[in-house]
Amino acid sequence: MKFLRDLMDKQKPLFEKGGKLEQFYYAFEAGETFLFSPNHTTGIKGAQVKDAIDLKRMMITVVVAMIPCLLFGIYNTGHQHMLAVGETAGLWENFGDKLWVGLQLVLPIVIVAYAAGGAVEGAFAVIRKHPINEGFLVTGMLIPLVVPATTPLWQVALATVFAVVIAKEVFGGTGMNILNVAMTARAFLYFAYPAQLSGDQVWTYLGEKAAVDGFSGATALAVAYNAGVDSVPVTEALANHNTALGSDMFSFMNMFIGWIPGSIGETSTLMALLGALILIGTGVASWKIIVSGFAGAYLMGLVMNLFAANEFMAMPPQYHWVMGGIAFGIVFMATDPVSAAQTEVGKWIYGLLIGMLTVIIRVTNPAYPEGIMLAVLFMNVFAPLIDYYVVKANKTRRLQRATV
């Protein structure tokens, strides 16, 4: 690696103060520190040694935790396509073809998200003269996983640019943002281009081919919602759905594993939990948020059962865990440390409320079949308020101690 180091050292003066390319210093620095950890040493006073962690390593841990979801999403995209056009029946039949279809659809989205996000990040770093933030490593991976495989690439690019600029850079970059960047991108798409991000047609890629007779591309949540409207027990409606494809698609187990239509990375609760295992095991994400998030959803599901004004409300609460993107959202979006509550007590409340709100939105609001997106964004906004009261309690304890 010496030749690389030599190359860097040779180019460095160009970008340093007084060099010809001075204004691109932070772009150079990003590349340099990516290749080589810097040779800075600790100061004269203070901690003389430092922990081996840095933000790059932390962020890459999150990216790695998302890989199970990504891989599953790629295969499932192909699988759903083949199912819909009637070219396959078994899960592992036509393995190569499914993978190929999935790769063709998903990889461009990932590349576009990274390219668009990276370009904006780089431009801001150069103009605003701040180091390139590693946060976008995660954002660039999250955005593809929360959109359907059929999303036009220009929309992916636009949403990424919008989210990075409006949700992050205007606040000063990673660490300063209020809203989760990837969720903002999805919300932007949802409200700006609803035709490509909602309904029954967008979740499964058909391409030039025609779907088999009786095919429905509806998500489990849509089926459950309609069951509520039609007063059919949800489990029955789910069982009878898409029988044309010859599989018990919306069985609890199938939904848990994730062989269902939906956004690329969100369908598999199992893979999200695998990611959660990585995040909790490495201590990168707060287990409190994850646990309380799932608990909140279950609790709210139980409360809905108590009222049971319609069949959707009467659905067994554990179904909420496996339908839609709640698992993915709680594990990867809600735990974003910057936009989540930052106090330990606050994290319990924050997670719990996200889970509860998700179910409330799902069950009671006809306009938004999926609740996790709005629940996370809503709680992002309220996280500082939760923290405010937790911090205030700390101050009060200190004050009371003084007056006793």
Place this chain on the structure above:
Amino acid sequence: MSKVVKLKKGFDINLAGKAPQELAEFSTPETYAIKPTDFLGIQRPKVAVNVGDQVKAGTTLLFDKAMDQVKYASPVSGEVIDVKRGERRKLLEIVIKSDGKNTQEKFDSVDLDSIDRDALASALAESGVWPNIVQRPFGIVANPADTPKAIFISGFDSHPLAPDFGFALQGQSEAMQAGINALAKLTSGKVHLGVDGSKGTPDVFSGLKNVEINKFSGPHPAGNVGVQIHHIDPINKGEIVWTVSPSGVAQIGRFIIGGVYDASKTIAITGSELTKTAYVKTITGASVTSFVKGNLNSGHVRVISGNVLTGEKINMEGFLGFYHNQITVIPEGDYYEFLGWAKPTTKKLSYHRALGLLSFLTPKKEFVLDTNGRGEERAFVQTGVFESVTPMDILPVYLLKAIMAEDFDEMEELGIYEVVEEDLALCEFVDVSKHPVQKLVREGLDLIQYS
């Protein structure tokens, strides 16, 4: 009533280069220095000697014109050979070349039974032992005119490679008792001594009277006096507490008994880069050359006065700090590392377990850490980490943000009076975003103190 406090939060940095409990002989250092920068709170330092003057151990070298009753004394007898100044004539070091005779200034003897509080305070201030007494809040040299609500001594040091006071203070129990008796006269409250609850109380402490002994167990920073204060008798706004290190107590005691300024102490010579690690009897301010030169097993090293968390980088000819009881020698880390942020590693120590950081698998392993900064400074991203290494009811990140924003009310409300740099030093170590935490804490304290 003495308390037993079990602390869970914190982290022990397990380093290679511990000093075995034996006294080693090194050649006696020739030069000694007193560094005004060691004493926080000195506002207008005035040098009382000139280069070439002959001084005795206990001769005043320096005082603060803002608090002129407190004298800073020469640790040895000899000749003043240098008064080093830095930028803008900032006073850095007053260097004494020892004559090897150790002639001592003779002070009036103090009879603790009859002397009143103020007379005792001024005798201690005049003799040069006073700067051992540090005031909280702010961590500055105490003002003899104040009466603290309590005085705290931490009887153990939980920092990496720190000396064991039970060994370093062997045979000093008489001096310790005298020192404690003197301190007890200075406070309106109690004198507290915190000892390590995870092992037996060392002999030098177990027989002490006139002092409240509390036990603390848990990982570092359990031995930090600030943490102990927080759990015994926390500092509220407007209150003053004094702290003294055990070796400082012993020095005060030796003054009470003998009427001399005796700056000798036993320090630990530690660190992975030393061939021989041991304890050594020396004198405050000693040049570290004789402990380090010829005792290195590698070339490119950093010599630290103090420990790796709160110490200060000095060079091979540098001097032991007034408040330090150890020196640590570790490798310098000024190297680039290819993909250093991604490589799995078992050699680098981490509190975290993020991808590839495998040190958590070997909690008993002794690590060799170098001074590499391990990444660049970023905005705060990860949360909950600082809290998990701070065994106090304090929210460090909020406090630090208040300091950055220079929000005085917020700093006060979040407990800035309860901390000094060392209490949040672990935060600086574990920080994912690499903030200069201790520097920030001092900035905050300065803001509050001087406004």
